[in-house]
Each structure stands twice: as structure tokens, then as C-alpha cells.
Amino acid sequence: MLRYYPSFAVKPNLNTAGTEFLLNGLPYSGRYYETYDGRAFTGSSPEVGPSEPLQRIPSYQSAPGLSNTNLSTRSRRDLANKTGVAASTITNTRIPGQPNSYYPQPTDQDYKKGYIIRYFTKKENERGFVTEISQDEYNSIVNGTADYDITIYQTTTILWKLTGPLNSKRESQYNVIPGIIETNQRLTESANRTFLGILDFIGGDYAKFARPTM
Numbered sequence: 001m002l003r004y005y006p007s008f009a010v011k012p013n014l015n016t017a018g019t020e021f022l023l024n025g026l027p028y029s030g031r032y033y034e035t036y037d038g039r040a041f042t043g044s045s046p047e048v049g050p051s052e053p054l055q056r057i058p059s060y061q062s063a064p065g066l067s068n069t070n071l072s073t074r075s076r077r078d079l080a081n082k083t084g085v086a087a088s089t090i091t092n093t094r095i096p097g098q099p100n101s102y103y104p105q106p107t108d109q110d111y112k113k114g115y116i117i118r119y120f121t122k123k124e125n126e127r128g129f130v131t132e133i134s135q136d137e138y139n140s141i142v143n144g145t146a147d148y149d150i151t152i153y154q155t156t157t158i159l160w161k162l163t164g165p166l167n168s169k170r171e172s173q174y175n176v177i178p179g180i181i182e183t184n185q186r187l188t189e190s191a192n193r194t195f196l197g198i199l200d201f202i203g204g205d206y207a208k209f210a211r212p213t214m
Contacts, residue, residue: 009036012045017190018159021054025114026178027159027187028054057117057159097148099141102134106162106209114163116209121155122197130201156195158187165214166207177214181206 011034018029021040031044032054040054099121110116119138122130133141140146141155161183168179184206192199202208 010034010046014040018187020057022057023052023054027057027115027161027183029186029190057115099131099133099137099146099148099153101131102137103132104209111162111211114161116160116162118158118160119155120158120195120198120201121153122195123152124154130195130197132201154195156191156198158184158191158198160184160187160209162209163211163213166210166212169214180210180212184208 014032014034016029016032018027021028021032023042028042030042032040032042033045034040040056042052042054043049102119104116104118106116117135119133119135120130121133121138121141137146138155138157141150141153144150161178161180163180164183165177165179166181168182169177171177184202188198188202188206
């Protein structure tokens, strides 16, 4: 549906990689525009369309009271393999002077939403040594309140699909339901363009935390 707005009331020709908006409940990537009242729509402008309303993705809230001390033995080993930290020493105790690794554990509410937001950091201009961090840690870096030199750290987020078909499913000639694996791979590859090393960190495990529902 085409809409009319005066030019001063529209910010056209914006682009999103798929971590900011949902379209019909699924991550949306591509062209969009914003209007003076803060709403976002698909397409480069109201004149071009298609002007489907986009839903902003709320920030992922981690489970209350969750810490690395709650992890199962298997989860500790997994985290240790990703971070290089000995599994026996993984706790929620903060290590001053550096970002602290974090292992997400999606809640039932997250599975009802169908996704979480995963947060990552690494030193600027370094391909490796990616660390997955909590939302609080991410906010402390972005807001400049961390107890270490944030100027040397780069951050990124990835919307991580949890539910739906494991692999993309074609229901008709014109309707394909994006799969968990394909969606997470696409969004990870998109993040890797500006955050080198995230592909290596994820290691192809695009079904991580998945709970297929179709």
C-alpha cells in the first residue's frame, strides 16, 4: 500500500541487516524508511512502497538470576571450547579489565517470541578472539561505563532464530517459510562483513538453542 508523507516527514533509503525489525514475525533485511512519528515501513520511500509496517525488535532480556554457575557440565564444556577458559573455572565472577564471557540460556518466553538477541565483542581490527557477552556487558561497552578501555573494543548483535522449521520450507510457489538454520546463517554472514571472526566463533552451529516447531 502506497502512502503519502511530505518529504520533510520521511527519512528514506535506509537499510537494515535483519537485526532491527520483524516483518510478519520474521527478521526483515533490506530497504526501509522511517516516518516523523518513529514508524518504519518496507521499501525505500512511501512513493515506491511496498510500505508494509515493520515491528521493532525489543532488546533481549536475559533470564533473572542466570549466571555461568548455573550451567550444566555439557554447557560448561561448550563455553570452554568457545572461549579457551578452563571449564572448571567458569563462574559469573567478573574479571576486571576485560569483557566477561556469557552463555545464553533462552527462556520459555524467548521460545514463545521465537528468537533472542546474542551479543558479541572483540578487540578492534582483530579477526579472532570473539567473546559472547551478556546484554548488560554489551550496554556497559556501548554506554562507556565498563571498567576497561572500551575504545579498543568492537561490538555487534545477532538476532538468533529459535523456532520454526529447522530448514526452509516451501508451502507454495510464492510462500517459503525461512528455516532456523538458513536465517541464523544469513544473519551471521551479514554481521561478519563488519565484525570479522563471528563466523569462526559460531562455527556453523546455526541450530544452536533451536526448538523446531514445524
